Amino acid sequence: MRQVQPRQNNLGIGGWIWAGNYKLERYLYILHRVTGLGILLFLLIHLTMTTVFRIQGQGVWEATMSILHNPWFKFGEYLVVVALIYHALNGLRLILQELGFLMGKPIPPIYPYRDSLRKKRLWTMAMIGIILILCLVFFYDFIAGGW
Amino acid sequence: MRNTYLWFIQLVTGALIAVLAGIHTVWMHLDAILSFFGVDAKDATKWHSMIERSREVMWAGIYIALLAVVLYHALNGLRNIILELTPSAKTERIVTWSIVAFGIIVFIWSVYVPITLLSTQEA
Amino acid sequence: MDKEKNEQITFKVQRYNPENDSKPHFHEFVVPASRGTTVLDGLIYIKENLDSTLAFRTSCRMAICGSCGMLINNYPHLACHTQIEEFNSSKLTIKPLPNLPIIKDLVVDLTTFFETHKSIKPYILRHDGKEMENPSAEFAQPPQALEAFLQFTYCIKCGICISACPTSASDKLFSGPQALAQCYRYCADTRDEGEPERFPVVDTDHGVWHCHLAGACSEACPKGLDPALAIQLLKRRMVSRAVGLGKKEPPASTVPPNTETKPKVPFPDFTVKGSK
Numbered sequence A: 001m002r003q004v005q006p007r008q009n010n011l012g013i014g015g016w017i018w019a020g021n022y023k024l025e026r027y028l029y030i031l032h033r034v035t036g037l038g039i040l041l042f043l044l045i046h047l048t049m050t051t052v053f054r055i056q057g058q059g060v061w062e063a064t065m066s067i068l069h070n071p072w073f074k075f076g077e078y079l080v081v082v083a084l085i086y087h088a089l090n091g092l093r094l095i096l097q098e099l100g101f102l103m104g105k106p107i108p109p110i111y112p113y114r115d116s117l118r119k120k121r122l123w124t125m126a127m128i129g130i131i132l133i134l135c136l137v138f139f140y141d142f143i144a145g146g147w
Numbered sequence B: 001m002r003n004t005y006l007w008f009i010q011l012v013t014g015a016l017i018a019v020l021a022g023i024h025t026v027w028m029h030l031d032a033i034l035s036f037f038g039v040d041a042k043d044a045t046k047w048h049s050m051i052e053r054s055r056e057v058m059w060a061g062i063y064i065a066l067l068a069v070v071l072y073h074a075l076n077g078l079r080n081i082i083l084e085l086t087p088s089a090k091t092e093r094i095v096t097w098s099i100v101a102f103g104i105i106v107f108i109w110s111v112y113v114p115i116t117l118l119s120t121q122e123a
Numbered sequence C: 001m002d003k004e005k006n007e008q009i010t011f012k013v014q015r016y017n018p019e020n021d022s023k024p025h026f027h028e029f030v031v032p033a034s035r036g037t038t039v040l041d042g043l044i045y046i047k048e049n050l051d052s053t054l055a056f057r058t059s060c061r062m063a064i065c066g067s068c069g070m071l072i073n074n075y076p077h078l079a080c081h082t083q084i085e086e087f088n089s090s091k092l093t094i095k096p097l098p099n100l101p102i103i104k105d106l107v108v109d110l111t112t113f114f115e116t117h118k119s120i121k122p123y124i125l126r127h128d129g130k131e132m133e134n135p136s137a138e139f140a141q142p143p144q145a146l147e148a149f150l151q152f153t154y155c156i157k158c159g160i161c162i163s164a165c166p167t168s169a170s171d172k173l174f175s176g177p178q179a180l181a182q183c184y185r186y187c188a189d190t191r192d193e194g195e196p197e198r199f200p201v202v203d204t205d206h207g208v209w210h211c212h213l214a215g216a217c218s219e220a221c222p223k224g225l226d227p228a229l230a231i232q233l234l235k236r237r238m239v240s241r242a243v244g245l246g247k248k249e250p251p252a253s254t255v256p257p258n259t260e261t262k263p264k265v266p267f268p269d270f271t272v273k274g275s276k
Helices: A024-052 A058-068 A071-098 A121-144 B002-029 B031-036 B047-055 B057-083 B089-118 C039-050 C111-119 C129-133 C143-147 C150-154 C160-164 C166-170 C176-188 C195-202 C216-220 C227-243
Strands: C007-015 C025-033 C069-072 C075-078 C091-095 C102-104
Touching: A024 A071, A024 A121, A024 B057, A024 B089, A058 B047, A071 A121, A071 B002, A071 C227, A121 B002, A121 B031, B002 B031, B002 B057, B002 C227, B047 B057, B047 B089, B057 B089, C007 C039, C025 C039, C039 C091, C069 C160, C075 C160, C111 C176, C150 C176, C150 C227, C160 C176, C160 C216, C176 C195, C176 C227, C195 C227, C216 C227
Parallel strands: C007 C091
Antiparallel strands: C007 C025, C069 C075, C069 C091
């Protein structure tokens, strides 16, 4: 019998990004990854600014700061702060759940099935609420501090 | 249990960053709210306040600790994301060692500045 | 949907014949369906009446064998367990399970899936080899100890969790939620002492630590197994072994059989006389 190779059928990176009909936690996973990579990018730029531009003395520092007081850069900073708040709080939830703390106990599977993430969704919603509150707090500060 | 240790340190550094970066962000940004609580952050991005801060050992310590944990957490995360794309075994080794080298170089480069500024006598 | 009257449902099925086609494409079939018709019924109708070259796996038609997993309207279901009525639409798109290689049409290659399952040693491992080979007694296991892992024993190996997992989508060497949940099922079993042999298998660069709690596996599981919970409990076990916290319970001991015999009940009288 002729042996035919099965055809590869992986979703690839599309499987990371497209969450389709799945529930909340999959979207939280996508956002966690995206914010993590975004913060890494910001980190490299930030390290360059606070080392290269700081060590060269007051003149260079103040010139850089005056460029960065542009409203567009301020808005970018706010986005980074939002990403940091989301990644930190979702990360704290992940630390607790990945070590099995907020997940509950195994139960006999009786239809309709309620998996542990769905049972603890109230905690996840509370975490999202805290994230939104902190984002608003920082937004107020950006407005009060002036663009 | 090597990978278990690496991920456990990832979780621990994550918790530490939540605290240290929280202090850093709040100090830098929340001027209005901090002054409401009676804490004077002195407009943290101005040159004189930055120099004053960099002379205090506590702040220099916070910055160096934050740098170390952030570099570990971010670069370990990046390494795991790249490994999830299943490169070949040889590519995996190249990726791991280049990320480790990058991390060490960036750490040494960036820790130089707070340490030198700690001892400057500039006005 | 009405129980008596048939509605015409369009099935858009992905076809792929490796001998003729270079890439997969879709065929449309019109299938009569009423209340209670499952997707599997529709596929069998197509195979019997419209196109007998359609290939798919099916066996028990009651969600216990795990053969008929497929992607229905972009979500993995068991075809025998899915009513056409629940989609509220007259068009269904049916594709084979993703993240597993396609052999033909809707049939996927589960060889790697089973190999990964075997690699985590899905059987009780104990130090006393002689007892394993020639058992002389039962193991003592209280009901509370059984409840700690009973939920994860109901796996039917359908492969739906692998299709739902975002890490399995890109990482070909990832163990997958099924193997990791079964690894926990055996490590949590009080009869088992095989943790030192299973942990090196899942503690690799592509093992349990590439699970990031997206939770799609638990959501899609047709038997309500919650593999995500099993994997997080496995991570907890590995961290406590690595860090040295947490107490190690001794494995279940054997219970020798009851030696004292009960008094014999006398044989009852024959009710029909004359048969002695």
